[in-house]
Amino acid sequence: MDVLVIGAGGMIGRKLTDRLLAAGEIAGRPIDRLTLADVAAPAVPAGAGLAVESVACDLAAPGEAERLVERRHDLIVHLAAIVSGEAEADFERGYAVNLDGTRMLLEAIRAAGGGWRPRLVYTSSIAVFGPPFPGDGTLPIPDDFHTTPQTSYGTQKAIGELLLDDYSRRGFVDGVGIRLPTICVRPGKPNRAASGFFSGIVREPLAGLEAVLPVDDDVRHWFASPRAAVGFLLHAAALDTGLLGARRTLTMPGVSATVAEEIAALERIAGPKAVALIRREPDPTIRRIVSVWPSAFDARRALDLGFTADADFDAIVRAHVDDERGGRLPF
Amino acid sequence: MDVLVIGAGGMIGRKLTDRLLAAGEIAGRPIDRLTLADVAAPAVPAGAGLAVESVACDLAAPGEAERLVERRHDLIVHLAAIVSGEAEADFERGYAVNLDGTRMLLEAIRAAGGGWRPRLVYTSSIAVFGPPFPGDGTLPIPDDFHTTPQTSYGTQKAIGELLLDDYSRRGFVDGVGIRLPTICVRPGKPNRAASGFFSGIVREPLAGLEAVLPVDDDVRHWFASPRAAVGFLLHAAALDTGLLGARRTLTMPGVSATVAEEIAALERIAGPKAVALIRREPDPTIRRIVSVWPSAFDARRALDLGFTADADFDAIVRAHVDDERGGRLPF
Numbered sequence: 001m002d003v004l005v006i007g008a009g010g011m012i013g014r015k016l017t018d019r020l021l022a023a024g025e026i027a028g029r030p031i032d033r034l035t036l037a038d039v040a041a042p043a044v045p046a047g048a049g050l051a052v053e054s055v056a057c058d059l060a061a062p063g064e065a066e067r068l069v070e071r072r073h074d075l076i077v078h079l080a081a082i083v084s085g086e087a088e089a090d091f092e093r094g095y096a097v098n099l100d101g102t103r104m105l106l107e108a109i110r111a112a113g114g115g116w117r118p119r120l121v122y123t124s125s126i127a128v129f130g131p132p133f134p135g136d137g138t139l140p141i142p143d144d145f146h147t148t149p150q151t152s153y154g155t156q157k158a159i160g161e162l163l164l165d166d167y168s169r170r171g172f173v174d175g176v177g178i179r180l181p182t183i184c185v186r187p188g189k190p191n192r193a194a195s196g197f198f199s200g201i202v203r204e205p206l207a208g209l210e211a212v213l214p215v216d217d218d219v220r221h222w223f224a225s226p227r228a229a230v231g232f233l234l235h236a237a238a239l240d241t242g243l244l245g246a247r248r249t250l251t252m253p254g255v256s257a258t259v260a261e262e263i264a265a266l267e268r269i270a271g272p273k274a275v276a277l278i279r280r281e282p283d284p285t286i287r288r289i290v291s292v293w294p295s296a297f298d299a300r301r302a303l304d305l306g307f308t309a310d311a312d313f314d315a316i317v318r319a320h321v322d323d324e325r326g327g328r329l330p331f
Numbered sequence: 332m333d334v335l336v337i338g339a340g341g342m343i344g345r346k347l348t349d350r351l352l353a354a355g356e357i358a359g360r361p362i363d364r365l366t367l368a369d370v371a372a373p374a375v376p377a378g379a380g381l382a383v384e385s386v387a388c389d390l391a392a393p394g395e396a397e398r399l400v401e402r403r404h405d406l407i408v409h410l411a412a413i414v415s416g417e418a419e420a421d422f423e424r425g426y427a428v429n430l431d432g433t434r435m436l437l438e439a440i441r442a443a444g445g446g447w448r449p450r451l452v453y454t455s456s457i458a459v460f461g462p463p464f465p466g467d468g469t470l471p472i473p474d475d476f477h478t479t480p481q482t483s484y485g486t487q488k489a490i491g492e493l494l495l496d497d498y499s500r501r502g503f504v505d506g507v508g509i510r511l512p513t514i515c516v517r518p519g520k521p522n523r524a525a526s527g528f529f530s531g532i533v534r535e536p537l538a539g540l541e542a543v544l545p546v547d548d549d550v551r552h553w554f555a556s557p558r559a560a561v562g563f564l565l566h567a568a569a570l571d572t573g574l575l576g577a578r579r580t581l582t583m584p585g586v587s588a589t590v591a592e593e594i595a596a597l598e599r600i601a602g603p604k605a606v607a608l609i610r611r612e613p614d615p616t617i618r619r620i621v622s623v624w625p626s627a628f629d630a631r632r633a634l635d636l637g638f639t640a641d642a643d644f645d646a647i648v649r650a651h652v653d654d655e656r657g658g659r660l661p662f
Contacts, residue, residue: 155497166486
């Protein structure tokens with residue numbers, strides 16, 4: 001199998017790369033060659049047991065997508081995106097990368113022709129949904145709920161889903177779209193993303209550091225660990241798309257948890273000293289942004305197709321302790 | 332008011348033009364100037380009581396959209412599109428006109444800047460919906476049902492809706508999208524569109540001509556007369572968009588009728604001799620295409636906002652007799 005990962009330099013891309021190199025196969029099919037692409041050429045992990053190529057590529061630049069797919073890979077995982085906050089701040093760059101980049105990739109595959117029809121795994125997001133939600137947010141969002149994003153990022157992702165369906169229906173690609181939950185616990189340093197605190201209030205205390213909580217404890221949201229997200233990608237890569245019908249994008253299963261439930265899980269795993277590192281500092285701006293985010297989904301289709309979420313928020317915390325902190329607790 | 336109609340040369344465009352010129356105003360605001368645009372410069376109706384300019388313009392060509400909006404119109408009605416069958420047959424042309432053309436229009440408006448934020452009425456279609464429908468097609472489709480088109484045309488229209496929402500949210504335009512039902516009775520000659528028979532079995536007998544019916548009598552679909560469609564456009568042009576919230580596109584109300592109900596209405600209005608001109612000639616291809624079309628909607632939002640449909644299918648037939656045949660019946 002010849003595999004291309006676009007956006008391989010990002011957090012999920014690096015974890016996916018590690019998993020692919022460790023397994024050396026996808027659903028029993030050996031990986032012969034792995035191409036890692038990003039705007040800056042991604043680092044090639046040391047000691048890879050198979051051919052790994054690293055490519056610098058700006059999908060939104062003319063001709064770049066054609067060059068990227070010259071090898072006619074069997075599987076393309078498209079993770080490259082301008083993130084939500086940046087797509088909102090830089091309207092043109094968001095559309096260039098998230099819409100035009102995705103379309104140029106699809107067009108490059110279509111133009112290659114010759115019966116080549118690769119599996120394309122496209123990462124969408126729950127940002128395709130916007131309020132009002134069912135039951136004014138009290139009911140889980142079903143698979144047939146309309147996509148009415150309230151950010152430019154969500155708009156661009158929803159457009160990508162539509163293109164993926166049409167290019168798949170026309171036989172140019174064999175697409176699977178997955179709407180990722182908010183990734184938690186996101187490793188690394190605190191950032192200024194509005195969603196950052198959901199990870200921060202777990203990650204920082206687990207490192208013995210203080211974390212700021214800007215919203216109320218009853219705020220509920222929809223989560224998946226990085227480990228679960230990589231699992232979704234691998235499952236999508238091997239899925240029997242004959243089971244999908246015309247609707248190629250699936251809302252991924254996740255864990256619906258309140259901030260209070262996050263904190264309770266942290267306490268069960270790392271004790272009250274960890275919890276004591278969370279400092280409440282209400283921020284009306286963040287509270288307002290978060291108030292329009294969805295809190296729970298009924299991801300029936302994805303569950304029926306074998307996608308599996310983290311068991312609960314405790315599992316999400318444990319995945320972070322195992323994968324990022326070598327199993328060590330701070331206290 | 333300075334008004335621009337893009338796609339003014341089409342059937343709905345011409346009827347809208349006639350209505351605008353006859354009224355000379357929209358919701359009490361006098362029209363000072365009307366610009367009619369299409370790929371070929373539309374004919375300017377004789378005796379117009381206000382300034383009318385006709386422009387040839389291919390929205391999909393670079394620079395054309397900028398030139399078109401130089402006047403900074405108060406109202407832009409965007410009707411221009413490659414129709415469903417052609418967008419399916421010519422993949423590239425469909426995307427160029429229906430997606431790129433719409434985006435270039437939005438970009439030209441955004442680029443003009445300077446606080447100009449015109450009302451933009453965008454015509455979408457029930458083609459944004461695809462099966463499986465609620466209750467396997469037995470239940471009306473609600474306003475919050477997802478858009479999963481199964482044609483390239485429907486895909487392009489659904490993408491236009493997303494762009495309209497985002498450009499409106501960002502304050503670049505004041506958009507209203509309307510999803511038109513299948514227009515019936517469509518005037519003119521029979522064409523090869525799969526939906527053509529819905530109009531043909533009424534229009535041809537009303538002209539004393541034979542019509543072919545390729546599907547079963549129990550096939551149900553969703554209709555609006557050309558007169559109702561023009562009414563939707565005018566209502567959208569004057570709508571208080573503060574009532575719309577973030578979701579700028581509305582499914583228009585319509586008449587849900589079976590072929591049998593169409594024929595019964597024809598008989599009530601034009602008698603059994605008209606009905607006798609309908610020749611049943613089953614066509615499995617058309618039957619298959621039509622079987623995935625929606626049959627009824629619960630267009631609650633649009634009704635609450637004052638959009639009004641034809642009263643029933645009799646009204647649709649009468650509108651055709653009045654508007655296209657000078658009130659004359661064939662027998």
